[in-house]
Amino acid sequence: AVERTLSIIKPDATKRNLTGKINAKFEDAGLRIVAQKRIHLTKAQAGVFYAVHAERPFYDELCEFMASEPVVVQVLEGEGAIAKNREVMGATNPADAAPGTIRAEFAESVGENSVHGSDAPETAAVEIAYFFSGLEMVG
Numbered sequence: 571a572v573e574r575t576l577s578i579i580k581p582d583a584t585k586r587n588l589t590g591k592i593n594a595k596f597e598d599a600g601l602r603i604v605a606q607k608r609i610h611l612t613k614a615q616a617g618v619f620y621a622v623h624a625e626r627p628f629y630d631e632l633c634e635f636m637a638s639e640p641v642v643v644q645v646l647e648g649e650g651a652i653a654k655n656r657e658v659m660g661a662t663n664p665a666d667a668a669p670g671t672i673r674a675e676f677a678e679s680v681g682e683n684s685v686h687g688s689d690a691p692e693t694a695a696v697e698i699a700y701f702f703s704g705l706e707m708v709g
């Protein structure tokens with residue numbers, strides 16, 4: 571089925587001018603960028619987005635990092651977009667990421683891992699709604 575997923579190009583990647591190279595990976599995989607904006611999150615906004623991780627030891631560091639520099643938030647659309655995006659991103663820890671994936675090529679560490687992607691249809695819907703209104707997505 572055609573799906574939409576929420577993607578974030580994280581501060582470590584925007585800082586190094588990797589937005590275009592990362593977007594090329596998405597587009598080459600058949601994912602269409604149907605919405606996109608560059609924003610600078612506050613730590614509180616990052617905290618709400620990652621609320622599911624609030625009890626994890628890395629939560630505070632994660633929120634600080636996500637608010638440290640601008641991010642690019644985007645909606646990717648395509649056949650099986652959620653799984654396809656996760657495949658293109660590679661494993662969370664770049665040390666485990668398959669060759670050619672975004673995290674293998676660009677990520678600096680498990681925390682500063684260049685991209686985020688929704689993990690399931692339910693979370694994709696919630697995450698997309700956090701950043702975009704329906705009018706901002708053009709398929």
Ligand code: CMP
Nearest residue numbers: 623628632662680681682683685686687
């Ligand atoms: P992401 O897919 O955005 O979802 C949660 C994020 O938490 C994850 O990517 C990593 O950036 C971060 N994360 C996961 N595990 C760790 C860890 N052990 N130490 C620091 N950050 C982590």
